[in-house]
Structures are given as structure tokens and as C-alpha cells.
Amino acid sequence: MNLFLCIDDTDDLDSIGTGELLENMRDAAAARGLGQGGFIVRYQLLIDETIPYTSHNSSMCCTFETHDRDALTAFCQSYLEANCAEGSDPGLCILTNNSGLDYTVLTAFGKRAQTEVVSKRDAYAAAAAFGSDVSLSEHGGTGIGVIGALAGAGLRAGRQEGRIKGKLHPLPGRPTMTAGEFAALYALSQLVDTNGQPVDPQRVLTFTEPTKAVFRDGMVTGVVCCENGVWKPLPKRKKEKQ
Amino acid sequence: MWDTVDGMPVWQGGKTDWAAAAQAAENCGAFRADCEEECVADDDVSCYNCRFRRWTRDSFVCMKERCL
Ligand code: SF4
Numbered sequence: 001m002n003l004f005l006c007i008d009d010t011d012d013l014d015s016i017g018t019g020e021l022l023e024n025m026r027d028a029a030a031a032r033g034l035g036q037g038g039f040i041v042r043y044q045l046l047i048d049e050t051i052p053y054t055s056h057n058s059s060m061c062c063t064f065e066t067h068d069r070d071a072l073t074a075f076c077q078s079y080l081e082a083n084c085a086e087g088s089d090p091g092l093c094i095l096t097n098n099s100g101l102d103y104t105v106l107t108a109f110g111k112r113a114q115t116e117v118v119s120k121r122d123a124y125a126a127a128a129a130f131g132s133d134v135s136l137s138e139h140g141g142t143g144i145g146v147i148g149a150l151a152g153a154g155l156r157a158g159r160q161e162g163r164i165k166g167k168l169h170p171l172p173g174r175p176t177m178t179a180g181e182f183a184a185l186y187a188l189s190q191l192v193d194t195n196g197q198p199v200d201p202q203r204v205l206t207f208t209e210p211t212k213a214v215f216r217d218g219m220v221t222g223v224v225c226c227e228n229g230v231w232k233p234l235p236k237r238k239k240e241k242q
Numbered sequence: 243m244w245d246t247v248d249g250m251p252v253w254q255g256g257k258t259d260w261a262a263a264a265q266a267a268e269n270c271g272a273f274r275a276d277c278e279e280e281c282v283a284d285d286d287v288s289c290y291n292c293r294f295r296r297w298t299r300d301s302f303v304c305m306k307e308r309c310l
Contacts, residue, residue: 011277013274013293013294013309016277017276017277017278017279017280018277019277019278019279020277020278042279047297047298047299048299049298056276056280056297057297058279058280060279163279165278165279166278166279167278209284235284236281236282236283236284
């Protein structure tokens, strides 16, 4: 069975970030023989003075293929309790990933968490409305991380856009390649320009600065831009913040 | 480049003044890199990539005085 694993509020100013913690948890679960995880998507949640967060307010979500949901859940719960930063408020959401499910209620909750202040009670109500294919758990502090955890899982299940953790680095000695080669080399499912239009696979790209892939339309997506007549993968600073 | 709002330094440059944010961090001495997925500037050392910046709707607040 395939699941979404999503966590939030696991860090403090001195700890590793939530994305790295999820990466470590995913890999530790795989090393335990519990299955295999996929790439991690970061979802920006509401930035508001009344919301407690460290330097950002985002949650992290990956998929995980497992044969034993209960064992995976127990593993993730104990992993978070052992590894989250002291004083953090971690929350975990585990959600079935199945195209037959209607995620509308959870995606709507995720969108709300991006635009307004929502409470733990709202999160539990949305989870209850969805039913037994989703579970929420708190692992320290106020446990308020369940809000972001549910929001991130709902956004991911609803194929909403988010940034994929990690950078794509240029290959040494290969500053140019066609768009088609770039997509194949970095396992991108689609390549678009900054207007969202598909890019001709024969277009030559200059790739000398790291870039990031995004999760868009449910696909790993590369974005390219044209600067002074030169086409290239979008450097970070050309992205809008968040 | 800073305003003071409720006693806290608020960056005047918004979210895209890349050069000034890099310069401010170079001059700061307290810069601490945020985790990779939260870094938004290409310049490694930039207020935009610092753990002590706390995003607001239009810009960020520097929290170093409160955190250090
Ligand atoms: S945000 Fe970081 S680098 Fe910028 S002034 Fe504050 S502590 Fe220094």
C-alpha cells in the first residue's frame, strides 16, 4: 500500500530542519525493511505573526510504499519522539495514497492552512470527516504540528504545487544540453517555462547554476527561463519567495 | 535597510532585494545558515537564508537579538 507521510514543527533554531528529519526517517524506515520512500515536497503554510514557527512555516511530505502500515506508523511515531528537537511541537500525518479516494476535504484544509489561522480542533475535524484512511498523532510540546502535517498531506494528495527538497546540480564539464536531455538526466516528468508553457525538447539550455524541481500537476517539474536570450534552468533567486 | 517595529528590526527591502540582503548578512556576524529547503537566495550568506529571519507577509524580521 502507498501512503503519504507528512510531518511539521519538528525543529528549533539549532536542530536539523523538518525536511532533513523526514528524509532521515524515511531512509531509516526503509533500512528497517518497512518499504521504500519517495521524494519530499515542501508546502508553505501561512506566515502570520500569531503562528509560532522558527524561521519559516512549512511542512514536508513524502510518499512511502509499505506492506505493513501499522509497523510503519509505530516506527515513525517512535522516530519522531526520539529525534525531534526538544521544545518543538511535532505532528505526524499518515494518509492512504490511492487515486480512488476523494481528498477534497483534506486539500481544502491544506489550502485554508495556507491562507488563514487554523486550530488543532479544525485539523482533527477535517481528519474525522475524511475517515479511517488518515491518522494524526502528536509527539511532544503542544503537538500543534498536526495542523501542518495534515495540511501538507492534504495538499500533496490534492496535487498542489510545492518545492521538491534538494537541488539539481550542473554536471561538471557539461554546461549545455538540450531541454530533453536535461529532463531525462534529472528524471523530470515535465519541463515548463516561467509562463507554465511546455519547453521544446530540442531547445539548448545553459546549466551552470543549481536549480530546484517543483511538484506541479502531480509531476516532478523543471522550470526554465530565458535571460538575455540564453535559456537556462531557473536559478533560485528568480523564484518568488515561497 | 531596517525599520524598527515594536522594537524589532524589520527589513525594508522586501523579499527580493538580493544584493542588499547578501551585503547585510556579510556585515552582520551573527548569520547562521537555515536548512537547505528554506534557503531562497543564491548567495550562500544572505539574510534571506538566515535562521534568524522570520518571514512576514511582505519582508522579514531579524530575531537574533531575541534568540542569541
Ligand atoms: S537575518 Fe541573520 S544575517 Fe541578517 S541581520 Fe539578522 S542575524 Fe544577521
